[in-house]
Amino acid sequence: MAPAADREGYWGPTTSTLDWCEENYAVTWYIAEFWNTVSNLIMIIPPIFGAIQSVRDGLEKRYIASYLALTVVGMGSWCFHMTLKYEMQLLDELPMIYSCCIFVYCMFECFKMKNSVNYHLLFILVLFSLIVTTVYLKVKEPIFHQVMYGMLVFTLVLRSIYIVTWVYPWLRGLGYTSLGIFLMGFLLWNIDNIFCDSLSLYTRTLYLKYRPKVKFLFGIWPVILFEPLRKH
Numbered sequence: 001m002a003p004a005a006d007r008e009g010y011w012g013p014t015t016s017t018l019d020w021c022e023e024n025y026a027v028t029w030y031i032a033e034f035w036n037t038v039s040n041l042i043m044i045i046p047p048i049f050g051a052i053q054s055v056r057d058g059l060e061k062r063y064i065a066s067y068l069a070l071t072v073v074g075m076g077s078w079c080f081h082m083t084l085k086y087e088m089q090l091l092d093e094l095p096m097i098y099s100c101c102i103f104v105y106c107m108f109e110c111f112k113m114k115n116s117v118n119y120h121l122l123f124i125l126v127l128f129s130l131i132v133t134t135v136y137l138k139v140k141e142p143i144f145h146q147v148m149y150g151m152l153v154f155t156l157v158l159r160s161i162y163i164v165t166w167v168y169p170w171l172r173g174l175g176y177t178s179l180g181i182f183l184m185g186f187l188l189w190n191i192d193n194i195f196c197d198s199l200s201l202y203t204r205t206l207y208l209k210y211r212p213k214v215k216f217l218f219g220i221w222p223v224i225l226f227e228p229l230r231k232h
Contacts, residue, residue, distance in 0.1 A: 011083040018142055019084060021196035036081035043074025060115060062106050069099035090137075093145050097132050100152035101125040107159045111167075 009025035009032060020033060027034035051067035073095045080092035105125055109118055132148045157179065164175030192199070 011085060014084040015086040016080065016084045016089040017086065017140055018089065020081070021192050021199060023200070024084065031082045032084040033081040037078055040074045040078040040081070043077065044071050047071045047074070062102065062109065066099070066102050066106055069095065069102050073099050093142075093149075094133055094136070096149055097145070097152065098129055100149065100156065101129050104152060104155055104159075107156060107163070110163075 010030045011032060014024070014032070020036060022033040022036050024032045031037050047067040047070035051064050051071075054064045054067060073092070076088070076091035076093075076095050079088040082088070105118070105121060108121060109116070112118070132145075136145055136148075160175055160179070164172045
């Protein structure tokens with residue numbers, strides 16, 4: 001839950017069912033959650049290059065779709081955190097389900113012949129996506145989305161552990177490192193949710209002593225600097 005002192009900005013009142021801990025419109029009037037928004041660049045740009053490389057390497061379309069799905073999730077997340085509108089929230093959360101379904105399909109088909117299609121698995125994943133979408137649009141309960149997304153991620157983790165343990169053991173280091181990074185991100189996400197009030201009090205104290213100033217590194221990546229307030 002975001003701090004109660006959040007102000008209104010360019011996109012108007014918040015209509016999303018979630019409002020994260022970051023103070024709204026603190027950096028610019030045009031972006032509700034500035035840092036949650038710009039951090040999505042890492043989800044948007046690199047997957048585009050991954051998709052291009054997949055085309056060059058002649059990989060199956062499902063792998064190209066995986067990279068593009070990551071980009072779509074990043075763009076949806078950008079729109080959600082920039083506006084905090086319910087429609088943009090759906091543009092973030094539903095593609096998370098769809099992209100994970102693509103990942104599940106890829107993970108279970110990675111040992112099949114090239115250009116083969118598993119219609120049974122494809123049907124199950126499409127049906128799952130439709131059911132989750134229909135239910136979520138009706139109940140509008142973020143916990144439901146998180147549980148469904150968690151089920152897909154759990155499936156991916158189990159499949160990944162199987163692959164790096166028994167099929168490609170030389171990839172074990174990469175696999176477990178990736179899992180560790182993911183779990184670290186999940187831990188930080190929970191800390192942000194659970195200790196939002198305490199963290200907000202800390203950042204408020206910091207803000208009272210220092211004036212935040214945003215500069216763009218190399219003209220692209222935003223960096224925040226704190227300047228001591230001058231006494232008049």
